[in-house]
Amino acid sequence: MTEEFNESMINEIKEGDKISGQVQKVEDKQVIVDVDGGKFSGIVPISQLSTHHIDSPNEVVKEGDAVEAYVTKVEVDEENESGAYILSIRQLEQEKSYEYLQEKQDNNEIIEAKVTEVVKGGLVVDVGQRGFVPASLISTDFIEDFSSFDGQVLELRVEELDPENNRVILSRKAVEQERNEAKKAELLSSLSEGDVIEGTIARLTNFGAFVDIGGVDGLVHVSELSHEHVDKPEDVVSVGDKVNVKVKSVEQDSERISLSIKDTLPSPFESIKGEIHADSIIEGRVVRLTDFGAFVEIAAGVQGLVHISEISRKHIGTPSEVLEPNQEVTVKVLSIDEESERISLSIKAAVPEEEVLQIDDDESRDYIENSDDDDNPTLGEMFGDKLKNLKF
Structure with missing residues (x-):
């Protein structure tokens, strides 16, 4: 009769079966379940509840x-014809979770999960x-620092x-x-070319600055950082700065x-309007030399051209014969073209002609005074036979 009991019980519910039931009693370390269609009650140990x-079954x-669970073991007391089903809700939850996650991975879908714990190596999340x-x-x-993610619901992909x-x-x-x-x-x-948008300086290099314009980085070459000459990008911008940029x-x-x-910045040329005009005599600095002349900075970011013919009243072959970069010079403004923002300058015109003549006279005097007497011409050599015709 005992054998018949065991056989009927085993055939009815066995290890590996999935059962349903209702929680009958919640104890400190386990939960008692009234199993639907079962001869015995089910027991879910706390370790198999979630x-x-x-820390306590009451948490879940x-x-x-109503609960569902897998039967992990069937315990039978043959003598008293009693028994119990050892159940695992955790095993069933894991199975459902894997099925769900596998489907999301296969379909390349995004899932949401709450961060339940922040640990040294990353984040623990609840995905069933x-x-x-x-x-x-x-x-x-x-x-x-990952601590800010604690408790957040994140969008994730299954890896x-x-x-x-x-x-x-x-x-x-x-994601x-x-x-x-x-x-x-x-x-x-x-x-589009010409668009002006706001961005953030993302990083600096020796050749320019990368600007984040909304998830995409664009490059501002060092020559496009300012109207003035820039040696290093960090001299004018810093990482994190908000800037307006124009799409080139x-x-x-x-x-x-x-x-x-x-x-996107006002032209330096605007800063000299009304202050510098044609015929102005101003101080400047030679910024670069070319075969055809010298570019002189007369205000921050404002340069004018001194054509080679306007450098000296004497003939010169190249500007470098009399000028060098960073040299301070006095120049006269010959003309200003506001539309094209071009300025024509002259160094020789900035020096009054009488001063030049005085300098020439001084040079002639030095030449005569420092010459040997034998080298100086006599009146006879200068006027020759004309002296013979003079009557006294």
Whole structure:
């Protein structure tokens, strides 16, 4: 009769079966379940109540709750013809979680999960079981402190599933990368040459500054940072600065964006309007020399050209014969073309002609005074036979 009892019980509910029931009693370390269609009650140990760590069964269930679970063991007391089903709600939750996660991974879908714990190596999230987001997969940006993510609901992609080892790896970085790429493509298609937009200085190099204009970086070459000469980008901008930039060019295929800060700033030429005019005598500094003349800075960012013919009253072959970079010079403004913002200057015109003549006379006097007597011409040599015709 005992054998018949055991056989009927085993055939009815056995290890591995999935059962349903209602919570009959919640104890300190286990939960008693009234199993639907079962001969015995079910017992769920606290360790099998949830995929997450809990200190008390009351954290996840209460009396009267409907539950589903797997039968992990059937215990039978043959002598008293009694028994119990050892159940696991955790195992069923994990199975459902893996099925859900596998489907999302196969369809390349984004899931949402709440951060339940911040640990040294990353974030622990609730995905129906314990999921993990490694530090390297949290963001496309470097993040030193992860504590701000605690309690947040994150959008994630499933990176790796390993049911045998209870391993679920997820990535927030993958979601960010996809959205950044989509945003970049949209922004690139919307930008046009001449657009003026706001950006943030993202990083500096020796050849310029990269500006974030909304998830996409564009380059401001060092020559486009200011109207004035810039030796190093850090002399005029810093990482994090908000700046206005003008789009100079957009290369869709290579995804390169050329920007200018200089073109959004007032022209230095405007600063001299009403202050410098034709015939003005002003001080300047030679900034560079060319074969045809010298460029002289007469105000911050304002340069004028001294043509080679206006450098000296004496003939010179090249400007470098009498000028050198950074030399301070006095110049006269010959003309100002406001429309093209060009200024024509003269060094020789800045020196009064009488001063030049005086200098020439001084040079002649020095020559005569320093010459030997034998070299000086006599009156006879100068006038010859004309002296013979003079009558006294």
